[in-house]
Amino acid sequence: MPLMKSWIDSANDPACDFPLNNLPCGVFSVDDEDPRCGVAIGDQILDMTAAEEAGLVALTDAPLFADPWWNDLMEQGPAVWAAMRARLTALLEEGAAEREAVAPLLVPMSEATLHLPFAVSEYTDFYAGRHHAHNVGCMFRGPENALPPNWLHMPIGYNGRASSVCVSGTPIRRPWGQLKSPDHDAPAFLPSRRFDFELEIGAIVGTPSDGPLTVKQADAHLFGYVLLNDWSARDIQAWEYQPLGPFQAKATATSISPWIVMKAALDPFRIDTPPREVPLLDHLKDDGPGLYNIALRATLTPAGQPGTTITRTNYGEMYYSAPQQLAHHATAGSPMNVGDLLGSGTISGPTGPERGSMLELSWGGQEPLTLDSGDTRSFLLDGDVLTLEGHAQGDGYRIGFGRCSGEILPALDDPFAG
16 A cells, blocks of 8 residues: 555655554643544644544544543444544545645644553453563573473463553653572562563454454454553562462553554554464464564663664564454453553564563573663663654555653662661
8 A cells, every 4th residue: 555645744754653544543732731632643643632523523423532532432343443544534635625624623743742542441461472482481491391381372461450551751660579589598678670671562452342252353353553561570570470470570560652553554564473383273263464564673772872772573573463362362251341451472583683672682681782872781770761663664654653662760769668
């Protein structure tokens, strides 16, 4: 599909994340005004709340953009999602008849503060990247036992904290927790010394369900995707994860990008999941291309220093797709809600520069990275800013997510001292 030209010139720049082909969904505010729904187009934001009030976007009898989240639109289902995209395309395309009515509703993105784009109902994070799982397994169990026996049969996951999901730009406080050193008999309560990022894609459930879903049905229930950073305290995790898996190590924060890229914008970039090493059970078998060709990178910027791109990888490296993750999640009858967030799991490629976490990039701290500033890192230090970026590359345009960033703040003083 070629670039769809807009009367907003910045949207036609091949390097712009937000052409007319994209139309991602966010929430923004200007100055002291209340947050409201908006759609990114070039370097502008179309105020959807104002557009609805002006009668330019009337998708249902009831208002869909009165509240500062996209849940109300999401729960209307795929037909309304498609109608919105068609209407916005008509309003913003080159030669649009209603250009003069739309122009006053545009807000420069440079003047806006971006907020969490939807109300997160539940949050589940998966462990569904083959290369990441193999790397981590090699570190802790050796290459002969790298993957648990169940890993090639189903997407492994855990239920995280929806309350800790935050929008890009939110500072991340280094957590305290129980740490256990190999040379000490007892654990100690200390700030995490091995704080890490995980480069992921988050899938957002738009259509609720109450019972099992096929992979095809699950795909239809997904509204869109965000960049996701699953911040992880590796030393807390190492002590707590037996026998029930991650808990406090993953509870500090999960950052997401401020823009939801709708599934329809990514459909031209669908690709197949990799060949299966063992056959999947029927309810998880692939039903057409379930992944997307999305180039991803992470940049680490120490305080006062230039940034270094520390990894480049691709969402196509995943072993399980988001529809398979959702289908697996629903097999036990668990209701899935509008606004449920599914983290892909760390996205790593087959080579060292494609690894999606500091744990892998420094190989558990044994091989520290040298940054462009000359600093070295095994894990993240206070003052570091970690930024994720991603886009699908089209013919003369790109479908981007914006940035997903967070700065590491020092741990609080001992909350139990004295």
